[in-house]
Amino acid sequence: MAHMRALRTLAVATITAATLGLTAVPAHADTQTKKDASGDVVGLEDGGGNGTAADRRRTDVLSLTGEHGDGRLRFTFTMADTSQARGGSFLSAQARFVTTDGSEYYASLERVGGGDATTALRREGQPVTCRGLAGRVVSAKDRYVLVVPRSCVGNPDSVRFGGVVNYLTPSSTILGDDARRDGRVGDRPRLGTARLANN
Ligand SMILES: [Ca+2]
Numbered sequence: 001m002a003h004m005r006a007l008r009t010l011a012v013a014t015i016t017a018a019t020l021g022l023t024a025v026p027a028h029a030d031t032q033t034k035k036d037a038s039g040d041v042v043g044l045e046d047g048g049g050n051g052t053a054a055d056r057r058r059t060d061v062l063s064l065t066g067e068h069g070d071g072r073l074r075f076t077f078t079m080a081d082t083s084q085a086r087g088g089s090f091l092s093a094q095a096r097f098v099t100t101d102g103s104e105y106y107a108s109l110e111r112v113g114g115g116d117a118t119t120a121l122r123r124e125g126q127p128v129t130c131r132g133l134a135g136r137v138v139s140a141k142d143r144y145v146l147v148v149p150r151s152c153v154g155n156p157d158s159v160r161f162g163g164v165v166n167y168l169t170p171s172s173t174i175l176g177d178d179a180r181r182d183g184r185v186g187d188r189p190r191l192g193t194a195r196l197a198n199n
Pocket of ligand 1: 060
């Protein structure tokens with residue numbers, strides 16, 4: 001019987017290896033896209049106004065896509081408009097995600113007056129040094145893209161994610177749009193319920 005068990009173990013191991021071999025070849029990232037309503041940008045200060053139509057378009061998230069695989073997390077905000085007013089305007093696109101062990105992270109892209117994007121990563125509110133963290137503006141597609149190496153966030157099995165865009169206009173109006181809420185912004189971006197697994 002011991003021999004049979006050994007054979008069975010070997011067979012299972014072989015089948016598992018073959019299955020892994022088959023599935024590992026076309027490596028792909030687990031992807032989820034959350035579409036968000038158009039025109040649901042809100043003013044964030046009492047009596048602070050709702051900005052101009054152009055201001056609201058620059059804040060309006062149309063969808064947020066999360067991808068998890070190939071050694072990184074990638075968050076793509078598709079916007080109504082990624083142009084920005086010159087001068088004192090300030091925009092931030094923040095992806096919030098919670099890893100399998102419950103740690104909360106924010107990856108953020110920030111941009112002043114339509115200039116180059118800068119990025120930051122925080123864990124439980126504290127800055128995290130992360131080599132390979134990247135943020136870019138894809139103007140041709142009106143997208144903000146954030147790339148976070150998995151190694152910077154503890155190589156999680158899966159994450160839940162959400163995101164928000166905030167815009168401070170040159171006239172000091174503060175606007176916001178949560179990718180998972182219509183016409184409302186909470187204290188923190190709402191997370192999705194489905195897990196984005198690593199592949
Ligand atoms: Ca929106």
